[in-house]
Amino acid sequence: MTPRTAGIADGPGRPLDPRTVRTRQAALAAVRELLVESGLSGVTHVTVAARSGVGRSTLYRYWPDVPSMVSDVIAELRVAITPAPSGDLATDLVTLLNGTREMLHHPASERAMRALIERAGIDPAYTDLQSQLHAAGAAVIEQFLQAGIKRGDVPDDLDVELAVAQLAGPLFYQRLLADGEVSAEMVTKVVDAWIQVYAPGRGEGGS
Template sequence: MPTSTGAGEFSSAPQRGPDPRAARSRAAALGAAQQLLVEQGWSAVTHVAVAARSGVGRTTLYRHWPDAAELIRDVIAQRIAGAHTTPTGELRDDLVQELEGLRALLHDPVSETGLRAVIERAGADPVFSELKESLYRNGSQVFRLVIDDAKFRGELPAHLETDRAIDELAGPLVYRRLLAGRTFDTGYVELVVDDFLAAHAVQ
């Protein structure tokens, strides 16, 4: 670790941005993992297969993703990040928008296949169990923000448990798609939100 010989020694050093080669390698690896996940299932997402498909060296893959499950996690997390919305402060609109993002996520072949794999393996594999919890926290963060802000503004009861509210909103979509295997549109999303508000919104 370098030692400083003066107060301004490090402040004058040029700041380096992200290494574009590392970004390209990461994108190539995740792209290959996505393809393998959809084509052959979670068990096909291995370091050897991703290296062969992406051209990224196995040493690099192991350095960034020591366990193959972490590749699946980042594939899904990437999709979740793209599905999140920015709250506006309008409760119904914010819930519909975020739930619509979840609807799109559940109908996306990559994220749907990945989520099914995580749910399937979580009961038997501690790595996938931890992965499921991580994805839940990541996926529910905007819902949590919208609901907690609405409670603060007095639009939802202060005693309403946030986790229960998220279950009531997201649960029907997850069940309908991942368990029942049915498709649904924005109209269903709006119905779920309106039923939730009818039950809980402060008049």
């Protein structure tokens, strides 16, 4: 998932105005700060406008509701941590999941994800947002796995959806449900255990 305002143009055939970029950056920086300070309840169009200096009408034009603002904050962080493929599946999975580990410990994204878990069951807007973010995160892992299948690193009948759960699931459980730390060592162990089952002989991930 890419931030929804990333490709907004100022008009047909016209590139994004640098002022629009600055406005967007200021608004999302304010959202991140407010998430850290007050959690999801502290993020409103009023508070973001006051913190960023961006007018509420502009905020509503780019982000009609709070979930869309939170979505873009998480999407920006995910884009920043997504690595370029190296061509080695174990290395790529370790690098990718270490990015997920960073997101799970980033104050803004962690608070946003905890709030999503809490609200998704009672607010349809957050249910949709949770589904979108899950799909976007899974798609990144799936791309690396599909590349591994094409190279012959793993069997071509690999259950990709199950593999995503086996790789990312332990990290989300450890941080968001068990409230524990996700260490780089844990990431390597998760990948190594998965590689030993599905790609034996490939060696230990990240070592």
